[in-house]
Amino acid sequence: MQAYYTAPVARRLAAARHLYRDHGQDLARDPAIRSGLAGIRRLAADLEEQMQAMDMGRRCSACAARAGGGCCSAVMADNTDAILLLINLLLGGDPGWQEDSPAECAFLGREGCTLAVKPIFCLNYNCSQIREAAGRGEMETLERLAGRLLSAQTGVERTILEWLGRQEAEEI
Template sequence: MTVKEIPIESPIEEKITWAENCHRERGADLLRDEEVDFLLRELKGAIRASHMEMAHTGIVESCRLCEEKDGGSCCGAGLENRYTGLLLLINLLLGHLIPGRRQDPLGCFFLGKEGCGLLSRQVICINYLCKKVTDQINPHKIAPLREKEGLELDLLFHLNERIKKVLATTKAPE
């Protein structure tokens, strides 16, 4: 059985269900693919490196204070619609559970009390920096962060393409 991608304009709940079903039906098959397996491991490392660099620049602390004092403002409702079913599937393949319901009516579906509830995120969520942050952070610290985010996005692109190829083939016998 091949798997057809869910359209980007589908409601987020349907995209989550698609990703969960796809993970159940084809997850083992995908993880057996050497390229998918390699890219997932590389992506996990790249995400960790981006997070560490964000902490190093002071952005994590700035955002924490902003959320505490001003309620944050950059993860608004509707941003979840930029997510594809495939990117949600990638979160599941990384062993990361997807939030099942919106916690803040004004916030993105994936926004939780501890911040973003996804591990692998799309480009805007990866490299968005508000003016508050760019005014506070030394510009010299931004370049190494951009480099790490670039690697994360590159791996994500290749993983996405590989997963599409595997899903377009018939399920391998167990």
């Protein structure tokens, strides 16, 4: 399981797709995982609503369109792991993989990030331009909603790892 976190990112994505193909239906049927995924959906929608209210989509797109702009650089893809990518697949997403722009994160698509569930750093990072444009209350709400989502993601990740561990033990 260590390879889910330490293998090259393309192999983590391949491992996630493999797990989804072999266990996706059973994982989605597990009551704890199903309820955790529903919680992630709800919390991600709340965070998205707050980001829209703060005009972050337009600000981030405008920044990314400038030469040297944007914070989704190539090294950021390394913050993903196979279980996080599996959660994206279980949520019905399809993590993209771009190699056209090597300086950018491999999961950055034409319309922005292709991950519905993002790594911790991506959710926690807010550049100085966002911080300066936002009021204190807006930033507090943003950080609280991101924290709730991250906590839900971590919980589902743990539950999936336990499920896979039990599966592995049964197969021995």
